[in-house]
Amino acid sequence: MEKVALVTGSTSNMGKAIAEHLARQGFLVIVTSRHGEEAKAVAAALPHEGASFETDFADAQSIEWLFAFVREKFGRLDVLVNNVAYTKNESILECDLGTWEQTINTNLRSYFLCTKFAAEIMKMNGGGSVVNITVSAQSGSKDKFSYMVAKGGVNYLTQCAALDLAPFNIRVNAVGSGLVGTAVGYRDFSNRPYENPMLPAGHIGEPEDVAEAVAFLASERAKYIYGAMLAVDGGLNLVV
Ligand SMILES: NC(=O)c1ccc[n+]([C@@H]2O[C@H](COP(=O)([O-])OP(=O)(O)OC[C@H]3O[C@@H](n4cnc5c(N)ncnc54)[C@H](OP(=O)(O)O)[C@@H]3O)[C@@H](O)[C@H]2O)c1
DSSP, X not given: OOOEEEXXXXXXXXXXXXXXXXXXXXXXXXXXXXXXXXXXXXXXXXXXXXXXEEOOTTOHHHHHHHHHHHHHHTSOOOEEEEOOOOOOOOOTTTOOHHHHHHHHIIIIIHHHHHHHHHHHHHHHTTOEEEEEEEESOSSOOTTOHHHHXXXXXXXXXXXHHHHHHGGGTEEEEEEEEOSBSSOTTOSSSTTOOSBOTTSTTSBOBOHHHHHHHHHHHHSGGGTTOOSOEEEXXXXXXXXX
16 A cells, blocks of 8 residues: 655745655645645646645644545545644734744644544554654744744744654654755745855755755664654754
8 A cells, every 4th residue: 555645835945845755756746725726736746646724733623624625535644744834923022822823833733633533543554654844943933932932932842742652553743844945935036145254164055954864763773763853954953
């Protein structure tokens, strides 16, 4: 039976690279975004047969429909990659309740709900793997209030879920990204030059760098890795 992988928010930058990488490894990848036609186009261009589902990850009902689709159409799920993110890049003083709810629901609550619903399916198939995309930074950032609070939550979510799900042969890990590809919410490089002397690597990362780490953690090659965060950041967390 073909293995099935679901990548949340997979029509651009890292999510798209992760979907393509897993498809190249033979997974049937389910591509998701709020824009169904875009998700369909990305899925159609995958190097291995894919599927798509229009999902708003800020909306709990929409996530339930996505997992009903996975259960009914495929009856299994081997890999979940929680990648979706939204940011308004606001300070705590600029963060109103609407911004807080949009960010926390998209970037943290969806990681909880998707992991829980995925685990219910994976349990029935004897196990699986969840990879959460977080930041490599180990401390807070200025003017990224709700986004960084959510990422802090994702880090503990990874560890707690790893403990709770280990008895079911479900491994939960994270990839901590640095500056990779385009900035979150952007589709171009206009505010992010490739060369960056502040980074030990000297330049920002490629989405494929993150995809490679995700594919490793999701695979059997990482079978003894539980609740870890693998930094893929060109050394950023060593200098900030
Ligand atoms: N880019 C970086 O340098 C960087 C650095 C550190 C960590 N990260 C992390 O890496 C991950 C990927 O970031 P990225 O830069 O690749 O992000 P991105 O290019 O902004 O892509 C986000 C994806 O999520 C989708 N999306 C956003 N809100 C959604 C919602 N409510 N429901 C469904 N889909 C939604 C977007 O598609 P639609 O808008 O069409 O729905 C898009 O496919 C995130 O977890 C981010 O926090 C990124």
